[in-house]
Amino acid sequence: MKKAIARTLFAGVAVLNVGVLAAASVRAAKPNGPDVVSYPVPSLQWKEVPDSSGIKYANVQGDLLGNGYYEAFVIFPAGRDNPFHTHGKDLPTVVLKGTFYAVVNGKRTEYPAGSYYMLPGNLKHYSGCKAGEDCLLFQWQADHFDLNEMKDDSKR
Numbered sequence: 001m002k003k004a005i006a007r008t009l010f011a012g013v014a015v016l017n018v019g020v021l022a023a024a025s026v027r028a029a030k031p032n033g034p035d036v037v038s039y040p041v042p043s044l045q046w047k048e049v050p051d052s053s054g055i056k057y058a059n060v061q062g063d064l065l066g067n068g069y070y071e072a073f074v075i076f077p078a079g080r081d082n083p084f085h086t087h088g089k090d091l092p093t094v095v096l097k098g099t100f101y102a103v104v105n106g107k108r109t110e111y112p113a114g115s116y117y118m119l120p121g122n123l124k125h126y127s128g129c130k131a132g133e134d135c136l137l138f139q140w141q142a143d144h145f146d147l148n149e150m151k152d153d154s155k156r
Contacts, residue, residue, distance in 0.1 A: 037061065044073065053080060064145045072145075076100065076135040081128035084152040089141045092118040098135035102127045124150060 037060060044058035049065070054077040062070030078098065093100070095115045102109055102119065103126040110130065111117055119125060129135035139145070 046075070053077070055080065061140075064139075067144055069140070069142055070144065071138070071140040074135075074137040074139055076129040076137060078129055078134045079131035082126060082147065083149050084124065084126055085150055086122050086124055086148045087119065087141075088146045088148065089121045089143050090118055091121075091139060091141055091145075092116070094138040096136040096138060098133040099130040100127065100135045100137060101130060 039058075039060050044060075046056045046058045049055045049057060056075040057064045058073045060071045060073065062068050064070045064072040064074075073096075076098070093111075093116070095111045095113055095117075097113050099110050099112045100115075101111065102117065104119075104123065109117075119127075
């Protein structure tokens with residue numbers, strides 16, 4: 001009797017899982033037009049960040065240098081270092097190419113391609129792209145990007 005109940009429950013769960021997966025694939029196959037955001041590589045419009053020594057960005061939602069929420073790809077030249085600074089809002093980042101780094105409280109952490117990090121707003125730090133290969137990042141913030149340079153009172 002217990003084996004029969006177990007088989008019935010197992011079969012029911014299996015059917016439920018197949019139904020859920022089928023429904024999910026139908027939803028995925030029928031995107032709702034206005035909600036779809038699509039930027040194949042050739043359609044990205046790259047701009048250089050003013051006075052940045054070659055940092056470029058391509059917006060996919062909002063505007064990295066505008067007001068409000070944004071999502072953008074960012075190319076950081078190999079070997080380019082940022083001065084000691086903060087950002088006004090949390091800065092989540094996915095590293096897609098190269099090795100980006102951050103130095104927080106004297107500790108350097110490297111983020112090779114495939115890494116994710118989130119720097120909290122107002123966190124004092126250094127950051128940059130390790131020499132050898134440009135860094136391609138994907139970043140987003142609740143409000144425009146900012147980099148607020150600060151005097152470093154400690155040793156790097």
